[in-house]
Amino acid sequence: FCANNQIAFGLMDVVRLEARLRIPEDVAVIGFDDVPESSWLSYRLTTFRQDPLTMALRAVELMERRLEKPDAPPGYERVIPE
Known part of the structure; x- marks a missing residue:
C-alpha cells in the first residue's frame, strides 16, 4: 500500500492494533x-520525497501538449523521487 504519510500512519495503526498484522512481515506500507x-520509532515508515511543484508543472505541460495536438499519442513524464 502506498499513501500520503498521514494516511499511512493511520493505516499502520489500524493494521497493527485492529487487524493484528505485522508490518512489514504481513503488510507493506510506503509513504510518499x-x-x-x-x-519515529513507532512508525519507521519507508518513504520517499516527491516535488509537488515539479509534478504539477509537468502535468500542465502534458495537458498543454494534448490541447495543441489532440490526436498525438499519449505522453508521459517521469519525475524521479528522492
Whole structure:
C-alpha cells in the first residue's frame, strides 16, 4: 500500500492494533511525502520525497501538449523521487 504519510500512519495503526498484522512481515506500507515523523520509532515508515511543484508543472505541460495536438499519442513524464 502506498499513501500520503498521514494516511499511512493511520493505516499502520489500524493494521497493527485492529487487524493484528505485522508490518512489514504481513503488510507493506510506503509513504510518499517524507515527513519527519516517518522516522519515529513507532512508525519507521519507508518513504520517499516527491516535488509537488515539479509534478504539477509537468502535468500542465502534458495537458498543454494534448490541447495543441489532440490526436498525438499519449505522453508521459517521469519525475524521479528522492
